[in-house]
Amino acid sequence: MQKCNKCKLPFKWSKIYNSVMWFYKPIQCEKCGADYKIYFPSRLIGAFFVLPIPIFGLILSPFDNELINILTGICISFTGSLLITFLVKYKNVNT
Ligand SMILES: [Zn+2]
Structure with missing residues (x-):
């Protein structure tokens, strides 16, 4: 998890998750x-949690049931969105 460059306070997981969900909204150190x-x-990492839905639903279709394919894609997307907070990097814009 990333820390603030200035005061070394680690960013909260929920703060990063919220930022990602709002299309990478800028965040502020508390x-x-x-x-x-x-x-x-x-x-670009955002593709991790957007792509599984069409890939599983339309391209791979590992299951006979279309609904299950879509649900599998959604589950993977959801997991991806949780992991994404550990992968994204932020840069300070004040300096
Ligand atoms: Zn700070």
């Missing part, structure tokens, strides 16, 4: 107020 924006390549 202690020193430093602003952070998503590091651009980290946006």
Whole structure:
């Protein structure tokens, strides 16, 4: 988990998750107020939790039941969205 560059306060998991869910909304350190924006390549990681739905639902279709295929994709997407918070990087925009 990333820490604030200035005061070394680790970002809360929920804060990063919330930022990702709002299309990589900038976040602010709770202690020193430093602003952070998503590091651009980290946006590509977003594909991890968007792609499983069409891939499992339409391309792979590992199960006979279409609904199960879509639900599998959604489960993977959900898991991906939880993991994404550990993968994305933010950069300080104040300095
Ligand atoms: Zn800070």
